[in-house]
Structure formats: C-alpha cells, structure tokens
Amino acid sequence: MTRLITAAAAQLGPIQKHEGRDVAVGRMVRLLERAHQRGAQVVVFPELALTTFFPRWYHEDLDEADGWYETELPSPATQPLFDAIRRYGLTVYLGYAEIAFEPDETGIVRKRRFNTSVVIAPSGEIVLKYRKVHLPGHAEFATHRKVQHLEKRYFEIGNLGFPVKRAPVGDVDVNVGMMICNDRRWPESWRVLGLQQVELVMLGYNTPSMNQENRGFEAHHLRVFHSQLSIQSGCYQNATFAVAVAKSGTEDGHEMLGHSIIVNPQGEIMAQATTWDDELVVADCNLDLCELGRSTVFNFGLHRRIEAYGRITAQTGSEAPQVWTPSSASL
Amino acid sequence: MTRLITAAAAQLGPIQKHEGRDVAVGRMVRLLERAHQRGAQVVVFPELALTTFFPRWYHEDLDEADGWYETELPSPATQPLFDAIRRYGLTVYLGYAEIAFEPDETGIVRKRRFNTSVVIAPSGEIVLKYRKVHLPGHAEFATHRKVQHLEKRYFEIGNLGFPVKRAPVGDVDVNVGMMICNDRRWPESWRVLGLQQVELVMLGYNTPSMNQENRGFEAHHLRVFHSQLSIQSGCYQNATFAVAVAKSGTEDGHEMLGHSIIVNPQGEIMAQATTWDDELVVADCNLDLCELGRSTVFNFGLHRRIEAYGRITAQTGSEAPQVWTPSSASL
Numbered sequence: 001m002t003r004l005i006t007a008a009a010a011q012l013g014p015i016q017k018h019e020g021r022d023v024a025v026g027r028m029v030r031l032l033e034r035a036h037q038r039g040a041q042v043v044v045f046p047e048l049a050l051t052t053f054f055p056r057w058y059h060e061d062l063d064e065a066d067g068w069y070e071t072e073l074p075s076p077a078t079q080p081l082f083d084a085i086r087r088y089g090l091t092v093y094l095g096y097a098e099i100a101f102e103p104d105e106t107g108i109v110r111k112r113r114f115n116t117s118v119v120i121a122p123s124g125e126i127v128l129k130y131r132k133v134h135l136p137g138h139a140e141f142a143t144h145r146k147v148q149h150l151e152k153r154y155f156e157i158g159n160l161g162f163p164v165k166r167a168p169v170g171d172v173d174v175n176v177g178m179m180i181c182n183d184r185r186w187p188e189s190w191r192v193l194g195l196q197q198v199e200l201v202m203l204g205y206n207t208p209s210m211n212q213e214n215r216g217f218e219a220h221h222l223r224v225f226h227s228q229l230s231i232q233s234g235c236y237q238n239a240t241f242a243v244a245v246a247k248s249g250t251e252d253g254h255e256m257l258g259h260s261i262i263v264n265p266q267g268e269i270m271a272q273a274t275t276w277d278d279e280l281v282v283a284d285c286n287l288d289l290c291e292l293g294r295s296t297v298f299n300f301g302l303h304r305r306i307e308a309y310g311r312i313t314a315q316t317g318s319e320a321p322q323v324w325t326p327s328s329a330s331l
Numbered sequence: 332m333t334r335l336i337t338a339a340a341a342q343l344g345p346i347q348k349h350e351g352r353d354v355a356v357g358r359m360v361r362l363l364e365r366a367h368q369r370g371a372q373v374v375v376f377p378e379l380a381l382t383t384f385f386p387r388w389y390h391e392d393l394d395e396a397d398g399w400y401e402t403e404l405p406s407p408a409t410q411p412l413f414d415a416i417r418r419y420g421l422t423v424y425l426g427y428a429e430i431a432f433e434p435d436e437t438g439i440v441r442k443r444r445f446n447t448s449v450v451i452a453p454s455g456e457i458v459l460k461y462r463k464v465h466l467p468g469h470a471e472f473a474t475h476r477k478v479q480h481l482e483k484r485y486f487e488i489g490n491l492g493f494p495v496k497r498a499p500v501g502d503v504d505v506n507v508g509m510m511i512c513n514d515r516r517w518p519e520s521w522r523v524l525g526l527q528q529v530e531l532v533m534l535g536y537n538t539p540s541m542n543q544e545n546r547g548f549e550a551h552h553l554r555v556f557h558s559q560l561s562i563q564s565g566c567y568q569n570a571t572f573a574v575a576v577a578k579s580g581t582e583d584g585h586e587m588l589g590h591s592i593i594v595n596p597q598g599e600i601m602a603q604a605t606t607w608d609d610e611l612v613v614a615d616c617n618l619d620l621c622e623l624g625r626s627t628v629f630n631f632g633l634h635r636r637i638e639a640y641g642r643i644t645a646q647t648g649s650e651a652p653q654v655w656t657p658s659s660a661s662l
Binding site: 125127163173175297310312326 | 452454456458459464465466467488489492493494495496497498499504506513516517518519521522523525526527528529550553556557560561563564567568597598599625628629631632634635636637639640641642643644645646647648649650651652653654655657658
C-alpha cells in the first residue's frame with residue numbers, strides 16, 4: 001500500500017510587536033481550518049509562531065522579556081490551537097519560545113530559555129520536542145548592526161539533540177524530525193536526522209530579507225536561494241521530504257523572506273508560497289520515494305566511511321592546513 | 332591585496348575503449364595550452380582522465396585490468412602533460428587509476444589499486460595526493476544491470492582521508508583540497524575539507540546520464556540537477572570555490588553528463604560547460620570571498636555544536652527511530 005500523506009506549509013505573515021497571542025492564534029486556527037479543507041493531515045507553522053520575532057529587541061534584564069515565552073502548552077492563550085488540532089485530526093509542528101524550570105548541567109533547577117518546537121498529535125498530546133541547536137546572532141547589544149539578532153542572548157543551546165520518532169500522520173506512521181531556522185544551513189542537522197531514517201523534516205524559520213551585518217559580498221538577492229539550496233540538498237542527501245515554513249513580510253519595520261516550500265527526497269520543490277502573508281501550500285507526499293535514495297546512492301550502510309569523517313565531531317572550528325614547500329631540487 | 336586566481340575547468344569528451352593514452356594526453360595538452368592562453372593558473376581535469384571509464388567493463392581476474400592503471404607519474408605516456416604544466420606554469424588536478432605497491436593494514440606490501448587524483452605544482456612536483464573515499468557501484472558482476480559500475484571491484488577505499496594543503500596557484504597561496512566524483516554528493520566530504528579552511532575544491536567526475544539501476548522513481552532529467560545541487564550547497568556551506576569537471580558524452584556507447592562548473596562560495600555557478608566534448612570554461616576567483624561565509628553564518632568556531640553531531644561518526648548506517656505511542660488517557 002502506498003504510504004501517502006498530505007502535508008501543508010502554513011506560512012504566517014508578520015506579527016507586529018503590539019499584537020497579542022490572540023491575533024496570531026486566531027490566524028493559525030483559520031490556517032488549520034483551511035488545511036483540513038484541503039485534505040492535509042500534517043501542518044507546519046513557523047519558528048516562534050506566536051509572537052513577533054522578539055530577538056530583534058534588546059532587554060538588558062532577561063526577565064523583562066518573559067512575556068514572549070510560553071511556560072506551559074497548551075495555555076489559555078494557545079488552547080484554541082489544540083482544540084482545532086483535535087477537531088480536524090491534524091499532526092502539527094509549532095515553534096515557540098519556551099521557559100522551562102529544569103536542572104542545568106550542574107543539576108540545579110533554574111529558569112531556562114529555549115527556542116523550541118513540538119510535534120503535536122491529533123489527540124493534542126506532544127509527540128516530540130526539539131530545542132534549537134544552531135543559534136545564530138549574538139548575546140550582547142551590537143552597536144554596528146542596524147537590527148539586533150539576539151538569539152544567543154535569549155536562548156540556551158538546545159539540549160535534546162535532533163530526535164526522530166515514528167508518529168501518526170493521518171493513517172500512516174511517519175518518521176518525523178524537526179529543525180528550527182538556521183539549523184537548515186548545517187548539513188550536520190540533516191545527517192543526524194537522516195541517520196535516524198527521517199522521512200519528514202518539519203522546520204520553521206524567521207529569516208531577514210537583508211543581511212544585517214553590512215559586511216558587503218553577500219547579495220540580498222541570494223538569501224532565498226541560500227535557504228532553498230540548503231533545504232533541497234538536505235532532502236536529496238538524506239532522502240527525506242521537508243516542509244519548511246517562514247514567518248514573512250514586514251514585521252516591526254523589518255522585512256523577512258517568505259518562500260515557504262515543500263521539498264521531495266529528490267530535492268525538488270513541490271510547492272512554494274509566493275506571498276509575504278498568511279498562506280497555505282499543500283502537497284501530496286508519497287513516502288515510498290524515500291526508499292529509492294536510501295537503498296541506492298545514499299545507502300548509508302554500504303557507502304558511508306566514518307573513518308574519514310573524524311574531524312566533523314573531533315573539532316568545532318576550522319584549522320589552517322599545512323603549507324606545501326617545493327623540494328629544493330625544483331627551485 | 333586581492334587574492335585573485337583564474338581557474339579553468341578542462342572538460343573532456345569521451346575517450347573510447349580502444350583509444351590509447353596518447354590520444355587523451357594529446358587532447359589534454361591542447362586544453363592546457365588554451366587554458367594558458369586564457370590566463371588560467373589552475374586547471375582541473377576529470378576523474379580517470381587518461382582512459383575510458385573502465386569500471387563499466389568486467390574482468391574476472393583483476394590483473395587483466397592492469398593496463399588501465401598508472402604505476403608511476405610521470406610515465407613516458409604522461410610526460411607530455413608534465414612538460415606542458417612546466418611550460419605554462421600551471422597548477423593541475425589530474426585523476427587517474429593508481430597501482431601502488433605498499434603495505435596493507437596488516438603491514439604486508441602488496442599490489443593495491445586506488446581511484447586517485449593529484450595536484451601537480453608548476454614545477455611538476457606532486458603537491459598532494461587523494462584516493463577516492465566514496466566508491467559507488469558494486470564489486471561483483473550484476474546481471475540485473477544494463478551497464479556495470481564496478482568501482483568497488485577495481486579500487487580499494489581511499490586511505491589518505493580528505494587532505495588540504497596550502498599550495499601556489501600563480502602568485503597566490505591557496506588552500507586546495509580534492510574530491511572524486513561520488514564524493515561530491517556526501518556533505519561529509521565537503522565539511523572535512525571546510526574544517527581545514529579549503530578555498531578551492533578540485534573534483535573530477537564520470538557520471539552516467541542514465542540511472543543504470545532501473546529502479547524507477549529517479550528521473551534521468553534530475554541527474555545534472557543533483558550533481559549541481561551537491562556542489563553548490565557544498566560550496567555555500569563551506570565558503571569555498573569549486574571547480575567540478577566531467578568526462579562527458581557517449582563513451583563506449585554509454586552517455587555521461589557534462590555540465591562542468593565553477594562555483595563560488597555563495598553557491599553560485601560562475602561558468603558552465605555546455606557541450607559533451609572537450610571544452611574549457613574559465614572564471615576569475617576572488618579568494619577573499621571565502622572570508623565572508625567563514626566569519627559570519629559559517630563561523631564554525633562560533634556556531635558548530637559537535638555535541639549534537641555524534642551519530643555522524645559513531646554510526647555508519649541508519650537506525651530506525653523509536654515508535655511513539657499515545658498515552659492511554661488519549662485513546
């Protein structure tokens with residue numbers, strides 16, 4: 001029997017700083033309703049989907065930023081989302097800022113902050129939680145930047161790895177994994193999921209249309225290309241589908257790219273959002289397609305050579321290579 | 332001072348089974364001459380550039396295949412290449428089949444076979460040697476295939492890792508690294524080079540235009556896309572230039588794809604071959620462009636999280652994920 005699922009990318013337009021969760025949640029419930037009407041069984045929302053992308057705003061005292069975070073899920077504010085998920089029988093990816101009171105690496109329970117996503121089952125239960133590993137940006141106010149990108153200030157590095165679980169999507173059990181935003185640029189994220197036989201990567205993002213570092217070189221017109229290139233190659237090289245979803249448009253005066261996509265295990269774009277607003281794109285995903293790559297070119301067991309990959313986990317930064325010197329005879 | 336080099340992809344059309352090294356070497360010398368005329372300082376030839384792609388032909392006794400291999404470099408047959416390299420002051424990547432008499436893993440010296448490439452300095456000295464790590468295909472005659480792909484029969488797995496050296500290209504010292512063919516599809520190859528600050532990846536390939544496994548799913552029209560996707564993402568994600576060069580056209584009755592490319596650290600194609608024959612494409616590469624990626628998005632030291640990458644070197648094949656079961660309360 002063909003393992004067919006219908007997946008939806010539920011792109012969000014901007015959420016302004018002054019808009020409350022009720023505005024975002026209302027729009028998300030309408031997208032879930034439309035996803036159901038279009039036959040989708042799984043819906044992916046963006047990173048930090050419930051508020052504006054607050055890491056562009058600086059707070060000296062972290063606790064002043066607490067209003068941007070969730071301390072429980074569902075909460076009164078997010079309950080309508082969970083009601084819609086149950087009503088329509090959907091599997092949903094939701095990105096949000098998380099405050100958790102849990103032990104740190106020294107064992108002391110404290111208030112911890114993560115950039116988090118969850119997969120929610122049609123029952124409303126949390127299937128899987130992920131906390132963003134590749135936090136971009138910086139921790140301190142950067143005077144040279146026109147716009148701040150304070151993810152390294154507001155979040156700790158994710159401590160749950162890149163987990164995959166086999167979970168229900170409609171009538172089909174699917175190996176689902178997650179990423180958040182910048183993770184998609186790192187082939188390591190994709191490979192760790194691929195090594196767990198992921199079939200559907202769900203990922204949300206908030207990506208500025210403009211390079212904020214003003215360092216020259218990187219053309220703004222390449223930013224969508226770089227996003228798609230990373231997602232398409234990750235899918236091809238790991239034989240997986242992906243649903244990659246933007247929060248887009250001009251938020252708090254700053255433009256973010258849209259172009260949410262659904263990609264197949266050949267790296268082809270199957271569907272793409274073309275507005276900078278709330279927009280749903282839907283595609284039928286035949287999970288049997290994952291099997292081709294997995295059993296031929298990317299049969300990891302047959303072809304990977306971990307003895308040649310040592311540097312990938314042995315060193316974090318790069319190292320300068322040896323300098324070649326011609327033999328004296330050749331001079 | 333801008334670190335500018337001029338790089339050439341020296342694509343080769345087919346070399347038929349009955350054609351001797353003199354034919355191939357003569358064509359390659361003409362390409363070196365044209366590269367010099369067009370101002371190139373570095374030239375990349377394909378994988379196994381001196382002969383037909385012989386792994387499509389089966390020999391029961393490996394020693395019967397010895398005629399396809401080189402036992403020394405330069406040899407009388409390849410001396411004209413080295414003469415041209417010295418004459419024009421070029422740095423050159425050459426792919427060839429290598430027979431080496433050297434100790435195996437048990438310490439016994441024996442006849443060993445590798446799919447090899449070298450970087451040759453303008454002096455004619457060998458700067459760096461690489462032996463292909465990701466050997467595709469199979470070791471035994473496969474009756475279900477229309478065309479054999481016996482790389483796992485004719486070559487041992489490369490035992491030199493993915494080395495990088497800083498070597499002269501014209502007046503500029505450049506961090507050069509190598510891959511061969513199928514290596515380019517594996518993000519691990521790119522990352523191991525990137526972790527050594529590679530600035531110029533040289534890679535040759537022989538890639539059939541048709542999927543020979545007849546497994547369905549993989550459309551022939553995607554094969555060039557998959558090649559370019561892998562190279563472009565590898566360049567972007569490691570902030571490096573690449574010169575990727577095909578042996579192309581109908582060889583021994585079997586079509587191979589061309590589309591040799593030069594790619595910049597933004598993942599953009601700067602130049603592309605558009606024939607299936609001997610063809611030279613040339614591009615100016617400003618190595619300062621590598622610095623942008625390396626100091627921002629892909630600042631490895633700041634952003635890589637090796638504690639989350641363990642599976643990449645700990646396991647070769649993939650593992651099935653845990654199955655999620657709903658809590659009894661939700662049923």
